[in-house]
Amino acid sequence: MLVLQFVPQADLAVREMRRVTRPGGTVAAATWDTRGGFVALRMFYDAAAMLDQNGCRARAAAYTRPMSRPGDLASAWRDAGLADVVEDTLTIRMEFASFADFWAPSEGKEGPVAEYVGTLGADAKARLRDVVRLAYLDGEADGARSYAATAWVVKGRGRVQRIWVSGQKDFFGCVMVVGVREMAGHLMPGCGERAYCTQQSQADRPRRTIGFLTGYFARPT
């Protein structure tokens, strides 16, 4: 949740999310719509950009992150091979008790806003704080404010390929899959080698077959 924008190779992260999800399972994520849907952030960055070239660069970086623009998440989900991809938005309200409450995270340790403020000297920081405060107050007394914040949300399903296999179950319960070693390993994670070897040893010393195994099995593509 709200992390992919900060991950350097987000496309790899999405593929890994898909890989570790069971076949047919849902992969979902949310990222802030920083440019178009995050009022509190806009108040901060527009003030910073007006006062300082580095503030202008910080704003540009914040509003052009991967996975933050319309359609970005859906494209990444499709590129990762996910099916039935749906992108939408969710809006929450961010509630602040006072300007001090609003400003406090800017002087914290985490996130791009705090990082940028950390680069400012005392005077520049005070100037920025004063301008953001004017935007917060809007000519009224200090007090509670409520700002909308919208996130892009996306979901998609891992694809499923159904494969037909036929095999035999031996006396020891080991399945001799008629097929390649990789297929045997896929059907019985960790047992691919064993199933394959059993198939090999069958020629030298046949084992007693006690049952057949046939059917469709789902596997991720």
Ligand SMILES: C[S@@+](CC[C@H](N)C(=O)[O-])C[C@H]1O[C@@H](n2cnc3c(N)ncnc32)[C@H](O)[C@@H]1O
């Ligand atoms: C906006 S916060 C979201 C926190 C929490 N997931 C939530 O939904 O409330 C962004 C989070 O991304 C984490 N983060 C930043 N860069 C990251 C990276 N490269 N890999 C993993 N997490 C990262 C930060 O530590 C921070 O906790």
